[in-house]
Amino acid sequence: MSLPPPAPDKTSDAAMSRRSFLRGSAMFGGLTALAASLSPLRELSDFTNTEQFLQKYYKELTPDDMKQVLARIEGEVEKQYGVRPHVRDLKPMDGVEFVYCLNLTRCIGCRKCVHACVNENNQSRNPEIQYIRVLRMPHGSLDIDKAEQNYHPKQVPEPGFFYMPVQCQQCHTPPCVKVCPVHATWQEKDGITVIDYDWCIGCRYCEAACPYWARRFNFTKPEIPKERLNPNMAYLGNRPRKQGVMEKCHFCIQRTRAGRYPACLEVCPVGARKFGNILDPDSEVSYILREKRVFIQLKEEMGTSPRFFYYFDK
Amino acid sequence: MATSPQPGPGDGVARTNLLLGGLTLVFFALAGLLTKNLWGHLAPKQNIPLVDRKFLETTPWRQTYADLVKAKEDLSDYDCYGCHEKNKPPPIRYDANQKIVIPKEHSDIVMGHGSHDRNNNCFNCHNEANLLTLQVRDGRQVGFDNIPQLCGSCHGPTYRDWEAGAHGRISGSWDHTKEGQFTRLSCANCHNPHAPRIPTREPAPPPHPLRVPTPAAESAATP
Known part of the structure; x- marks a missing residue:
């Protein structure tokens, strides 16, 4: 006796197929929608790559690592801007400590330093990032709360006012370095406080800690026109930054560690800006601190001990 | 369903299906x-x-005699004896107010x-005996290419400050032990000797704030 072939269980099979169909379509629809909703992330595709993601901390890079990193940066900049840059890793020199002096009697508030700095250091043009803020204050006071930075008269200097450019003061005891949770910013032995833009996590603690409003944050992707890109770059200096990292004045590291004056100094039409090695007694900054009548450190009472001095002529 | 103390075995499947369906709808809506970009992006960037x-x-905004010589430019302005007569000091005339x-x-x-016309005489600096040179009050003669003297x-x-590098403009290298690596501008590169006060000039544009200031704030910013 042979058993009849088992009849296909039509009802259960039909129920299964409907359920699996529903499940399948729900899953398909869900995944499609998920993919669509994640599509804005595609814009971030060049935000980071594996090589950059796996890059070590600046202080842990061996010379060989650094060579590779500089080559990667050069490649990235060329791809993005069509200009082959020369990126260097310049180390502080022995027996050199930089100091900046600014003559408040001479400054006429023309803001040429602001724009020379932007041009030298490849800051974003839109939105604008500027390291130098020129404050206008009435004669006879030094009240920063009453300072105006958006002045735009036809001609400068205006009678009754003086001008005070403020930028990173390169403090001896920098509060911004103290608060950084990842040690992405530190003070080098020539006095310049630098930032490893590939190590910065963008928490902006340093911006809050700085009493001089000297640090700037890249809220959006920086926008630099190709024809204004400065190809002479340094790793800790003016190489193009990415969205979400801090930046600030670094005394034009790509120039000063190669022996040249900062860009803001060379453009100053009245010679109000003075820069040099304080450890050299014959430098102009040593002369100024020794001979000039008055000099102030901005917000001296904060105990930050800036390497940026303001002085007067008469 | 929530009130029923013992949910049947089919309830769990129905609830899962409901949940999945709902999620699908939410994802489709999202x-x-x-894709329609209904709630828009960030505010458009300002131009x-x-x-x-x-x-x-x-x-520098002025060129000195030394610059003109170096650049091999037209020096006819300094050819005094093209018009003046040699060995004859040019006369100086004064008006009623001296x-x-x-x-x-x-x-x-x-x-x-x-100020106060205290330097109201050409021959305080120019040499009346030889117009091609300048003269210092002690009688020394200096050339047009040596004005700081x-x-x-x-x-x-001011001269002391300039020599130390604290007055005037320097460019090139901050390390002055390397001779010839830096340029120190001369007095007349910035000052017009006849009217040395530096003229006012047009300032570069102020920063563009992320938020466009209201007209009230703008008028407050202008003196």
Whole structure:
């Protein structure tokens, strides 16, 4: 006796197929929608790559690592801007400590330093990032709360006012370095406080800690026109930054560690800006601190001990 | 269903299906909204013009005699004896207020050196015996290419500062032990000897704030 072939269980099979169909379509629809909703992330595709993601901390890079990193940066900049840059890793020199002096009697508030700095250091043009803020204050006071930075008269200097450019003061005891949770910013032995833009996590603690409003944050992707890109770059200096990292004045590291004056100094039409090695007694900054009548450190009472001095002529 | 103390075995499946269906609908709605871009992006960027290249210039605003010689440029302005007669000091004429009358050949000169007309004489600096040189009050003669000597004879502290690098403009290398690596500008690169006060100039544009200021704030910013 042979058993009849088992009849296909039509009802259960039909129920299964409907359920699996529903499940399948729900899953398909869900995944499609998920993919669509994640599509804005595609814009971030060049935000980071594996090589950059796996890059070590600046202080842990061996010379060989650094060579590779500089080559990667050069490649990235060329791809993005069509200009082959020369990126260097310049180390502080022995027996050199930089100091900046600014003559408040001479400054006429023309803001040429602001724009020379932007041009030298490849800051974003839109939105604008500027390291130098020129404050206008009435004669006879030094009240920063009453300072105006958006002045735009036809001609400068205006009678009754003086001008005070403020930028990173390169403090001896920098509060911004103290608060950084990842040690992405530190003070080098020539006095310049630098930032490893590939190590910065963008928490902006340093911006809050700085009493001089000297640090700037890249809220959006920086926008630099190709024809204004400065190809002479340094790793800790003016190489193009990415969205979400801090930046600030670094005394034009790509120039000063190669022996040249900062860009803001060379453009100053009245010679109000003075820069040099304080450890050299014959430098102009040593002369100024020794001979000039008055000099102030901005917000001296904060105990930050800036390497940026303001002085007067008469 | 929530009130029933013991849910049947089919309830769990029905609830899962409901949940999945609901989620699918939510995702579809989200996808639709995102592709249609219904809630828009960030506010459009404002149009910030690039700064004029004239504000990036590092060249001094005046050229001295030494610069003209170096650049092999036209020196006819310094050829005094093209018009003046040799060995005959040019006369100086004064008006009723004892101010120098500028001859029409030199109409571009503004006598603005020193307040209260205390420097109201051409031959305080120019040499009447030889117009091709300048003279210091102690009788020394200096050439047009060596003005700091002349200016320093009156402006001693400023000359001292200039020599130390604390007055005036320097470019090149901050390391002055390397000879020839830096350029120190001369007095007349910035100061017009006849009217040394530095003229006012147009400032570069102020920063463009992320938020466009209201007209009230704008008028407060302008004096």
